[in-house]
Amino acid sequence: MAVQLKRVYDDPSPGDGFRVLVDRLWPRGVSKERAAVQAWAKEVAPSTGLRQAFHRDGLPWDEFERSYRAELAENPALDALRAELARHPVSTLLYGAQDPDRNHAVVLLDELGL
Template sequence: MDLLIKRVYDEPSGADGFRVLVDRLWPRGLSKERAAVDLWAKEAAPTTELRRAFHQDGMDWETFAAAYRAELATNPAVPRLRELLAGKPVVTLLYGVHDERHNHADLLREALLE
């Protein structure tokens, strides 16, 4: 399986394959039609507390990444998602944040590929 990452605000493409939104909150100003999401896997996103600590309270990236990896290791949504995506040739994980380098979708991708 090819597991890609893309901002949900970017134009959907046929090359995206199965599109999975991996944010806990629905992206602002984006209709469900325009998002073209096949699955909303909000249970695999960072917890509300961790998300707020990173986006609102100034938690640094390394601390966030370590905390989210710890959440992923014990989150039952991760193996369920891995199982659900098995057999799909192309899957694109969609996220809403502006920062393409520091976002949880990349960490979730790592966990799903393990």
């Protein structure tokens, strides 16, 4: 089983496999058809407060990462997502953030341990 990350704004490709949006909010300007999302796991996204603190208020990355990992540790949706991903040979976690290295999907993938 392989799990990869990709911006939801990038074109879908056959190599994406099972496509899961992991943002709490639907990405602006992207239709459901263009996104080609098979599942929307908004329950595993950072809480609204944490997301706003990071994107709007300038919460440092290390604090965001630590807080998000703490949220995931108590989130039963993480195990549900892990089980769903295990049913597919290839899956892609889709996110809307511009930074490919410092976004919640990077942390989520690490916490999934896949």
